[in-house]
Amino acid sequence: MEKQSFSRRILFPIALVMGTMIISINAYDLSRSIENQTLHQSIAHISAVLMFLSIWLGALFANTIAFFRGASFGERLIVCLATPIVWCTKSILYFRGFRTVGEMIFLIFFPVFIGTLAVAVLCMGLSEIWCRIIYRRRSEYADLKIFELSNTLALIIGIGLTTLFLWHGGLFYAYNIYMAAYEYIFQ
Amino acid sequence: MKYHKSNFSQSITRRDALKVMGGAALSLLFGYDHSKKLIAQTKKPNVIFVLTDDHRWDAMSCMGHPFLKTPNLDRIANEGILFENAFVTTSLCSPSRASFLSGQYAHTHGVIHNYTPWNESNTTFLELIKKAGYDTAFIGKWHMPGEGLPKLRGLDHFITFTMLSGQGVYYDCPLFIDGVETERKGKYITEDLTDFALKFIEKKRNNPFCLYLSHKAAHYGFRPPKHLNHLYDDVDLKLPKESDIWIPFTNANYITGQILPMNFMYRNYCETLVSVDEQLGRIIKKLEEMNELDNTVIIYSADNGYFWGEHGNIDKRLAYEESIRIPFIIRYPGLIKDPGRRAKQMALNIDLAPTLLDILNVPIPANMQGMSLKPIILSDKSKGRESWLYEYCSELTSNVPGITAVRTENYKYIEYQNNAWPSELFDLTKDPGERNNIIKTGRGKVLLKELKKEMERIKIETEFKPLENM
Numbered sequence: 001m002e003k004q005s006f007s008r009r010i011l012f013p014i015a016l017v018m019g020t021m022i023i024s025i026n027a028y029d030l031s032r033s034i035e036n037q038t039l040h041q042s043i044a045h046i047s048a049v050l051m052f053l054s055i056w057l058g059a060l061f062a063n064t065i066a067f068f069r070g071a072s073f074g075e076r077l078i079v080c081l082a083t084p085i086v087w088c089t090k091s092i093l094y095f096r097g098f099r100t101v102g103e104m105i106f107l108i109f110f111p112v113f114i115g116t117l118a119v120a121v122l123c124m125g126l127s128e129i130w131c132r133i134i135y136r137r138r139s140e141y142a143d144l145k146i147f148e149l150s151n152t153l154a155l156i157i158g159i160g161l162t163t164l165f166l167w168h169g170g171l172f173y174a175y176n177i178y179m180a181a182y183e184y185i186f187q
Numbered sequence: 188m189k190y191h192k193s194n195f196s197q198s199i200t201r202r203d204a205l206k207v208m209g210g211a212a213l214s215l216l217f218g219y220d221h222s223k224k225l226i227a228q229t230k231k232p233n234v235i236f237v238l239t240d241d242h243r244w245d246a247m248s249c250m251g252h253p254f255l256k257t258p259n260l261d262r263i264a265n266e267g268i269l270f271e272n273a274f275v276t277t278s279l280c281s282p283s284r285a286s287f288l289s290g291q292y293a294h295t296h297g298v299i300h301n302y303t304p305w306n307e308s309n310t311t312f313l314e315l316i317k318k319a320g321y322d323t324a325f326i327g328k329w330h331m332p333g334e335g336l337p338k339l340r341g342l343d344h345f346i347t348f349t350m351l352s353g354q355g356v357y358y359d360c361p362l363f364i365d366g367v368e369t370e371r372k373g374k375y376i377t378e379d380l381t382d383f384a385l386k387f388i389e390k391k392r393n394n395p396f397c398l399y400l401s402h403k404a405a406h407y408g409f410r411p412p413k414h415l416n417h418l419y420d421d422v423d424l425k426l427p428k429e430s431d432i433w434i435p436f437t438n439a440n441y442i443t444g445q446i447l448p449m450n451f452m453y454r455n456y457c458e459t460l461v462s463v464d465e466q467l468g469r470i471i472k473k474l475e476e477m478n479e480l481d482n483t484v485i486i487y488s489a490d491n492g493y494f495w496g497e498h499g500n501i502d503k504r505l506a507y508e509e510s511i512r513i514p515f516i517i518r519y520p521g522l523i524k525d526p527g528r529r530a531k532q533m534a535l536n537i538d539l540a541p542t543l544l545d546i547l548n549v550p551i552p553a554n555m556q557g558m559s560l561k562p563i564i565l566s567d568k569s570k571g572r573e574s575w576l577y578e579y580c581s582e583l584t585s586n587v588p589g590i591t592a593v594r595t596e597n598y599k600y601i602e603y604q605n606n607a608w609p610s611e612l613f614d615l616t617k618d619p620g621e622r623n624n625i626i627k628t629g630r631g632k633v634l635l636k637e638l639k640k641e642m643e644r645i646k647i648e649t650e651f652k653p654l655e656n657m
Contacts, residue, residue: 028437032429032499041431048433094439097607098581098588106583112441175444179352182583183302 122158267518290540314341327401430496532571580654
């Protein structure tokens with residue numbers, strides 16, 4: 001596979017997903033100030049869906065683009081995690097000024113933030129499968145493995161963590177564990 | 188009287204003898220029925236304080252809610268006084284609950300957020316009412332952490348839950364019944380607590396009673412009882428204009444753990460509140476059967492309000508009206524001569540304790556910082572307070588910095604911890620939704636000086652300490 005330039009194989013997929021996130025977050029926040037209810041609700045719905053797609057499922061798109069532009073596995077991992085990491089960082093920085101440094105570090109382990117990273121890894125693992133299937137069909141690399149150690153590991157970690165958060169209200173259990181730990185450490 | 192001490196059951200004091208003679212004289216003068224009413228006014232009334240969770244001031248049909256039907260709340264409002272401008276001094280469960288009990292601001296009673304324990308040296312109105320000869324019970328949500336259950340003075344019965352840091356759950360919530368942990372399989376919490384309340388009310392006794400019924404409902408996790416589930420499925424929810432279903436997932440609202448679509452939660456919230464109203468109806472019915480309704484001071488209130496999308500928020504904590512305004516209804520025909528009145532004077536959660544003590548003619552301790560609402564109950568012309576202090580201490584489940592604010596009848600000034608957010612000043616008469624921060628306008632600058640001065644005055648008067656430094 002032809003390895004394209006740094007900006008085409010890494011910066012472009014990151015910018016596409018992160019740009020969607022930035023625009024949708026701002027559009028969503030602005031929507032509340034719109035008096036016309038139909039317009040307000042339409043913008044809120046569209047931007048919220050785009051926000052969700054970019055933060056949580058953006059890796060599906062970013063990884064696919066990066067894969068076919070010749071990014072290495074490590075580069076693809078960066079491409080997939082960039083948007084959720086930026087969103088988590090932005091979310092944690094929201095608390096500056098009224099949280100201690102220790103509390104802000106502890107926030108990194110907040111289940112929703114861990115969840116975004118877990119889902120990004122899962123999306124990357126899934127994307128790897130179809131990228132490899134498509135690439136094998138289209139090219140002369142018929143011996144390209146669908147499941148290599150790296151992408152299989154990403155898939156297993158992604159599925160494992162996501163299932164943990166979703167199964168039987170796991171996110172809420174995680175939230176309670178997180179809060180108990182907070183109480184133990186900081187109170 | 189059946190449920191109170193008979194005048195002849197014990198040795199007769201001079202006062203008792205005078206009462207009996209007076210009663211006989213009244214019977215001769217006015218006839219039996221009328222004299223019975225007059226005598227009833229001289230005996231000690233029972234007290235029932237019902238506290239709900241997260242019940243905002245306008246979530247009742249008597250406040251014009253578009254679809255919620257609360258006939259029993261409407262009834263006590265129509266037969267009593269509804270304080271339309273009632274607030275909490277801290278919009279968070281534990282501090283607000285401690286304020287109701289102690290009549291003090293959070294910086295005085297020391298329960299600054301949901302992770303600070305109750306200080307057992309605090310005096311509750313229950314303790315003082317017990318000393319005045321009442322049978323007392325606390326039934327329901329205590330929700331202040333500490334080593335096990337608190338040792339509350341002046342309580343004959345204490346039924347509560349500790350599950351989920353004292354939040355409890357709507358179904359099958361284990362209870363501590365006078366210290367004994369008991370499974371409650373198949374029980375819905377609002378009904379279960381009311382069952383215990385009814386048992387306490389109907390118990391044969393010599394003394395009047397004081398019941399503190401503290402519901403879990405309608406706290407987050409909103410779950411109605413089965414017969415009310417889906418009651419409002421086909422209703423247009425009419426969420427606030429600024430609201431949309433995504434708000435719980437955005438703007439760090441997820442940090443509070445309430446990660447479900449707004450419309451789903453609001454529907455369940457309303458259905459859960461209908462259950463609270465139904466159970467209040469059972470209590471009223473029981474009091475009627477016992478012929479004790481008019482001899483009982485019934486007060487209904489909530490620990491804080493709740494956002495349903497206003498200002499892009501869900502939950503509470505902030506100093507905006509949706510978060511700090513609560514229902515506050517008092518029904519007591521023994522004092523209220525103009526039932527159905529809507530009082531405009533500002534009432535606070537810290538007023539409950541002094542008001543109850545005043546109604547029962549129990550001396551109000553000097554360290555209670557609330558004011559008795561009895562003069563307002565007696566007369567609409569009675570002047571209310573002019574201003575009060577709002578305070579909030581941030582904790583990790585919160586997406587809001589610490590807050591100190593002052594609210595007057597017309598204005599509100601809000602300061603945030605470490606200036607993490609810009610200060611705000613609102614003209615509540617022109618901008619009741621608090622959308623237009625006028626702090627930087629010419630008028631705002633003039634008002635700011637006055638409001639800061641007023642804030643300082645209250646801080647000195649109440650020996651204020653910043654909550655985050657406590």
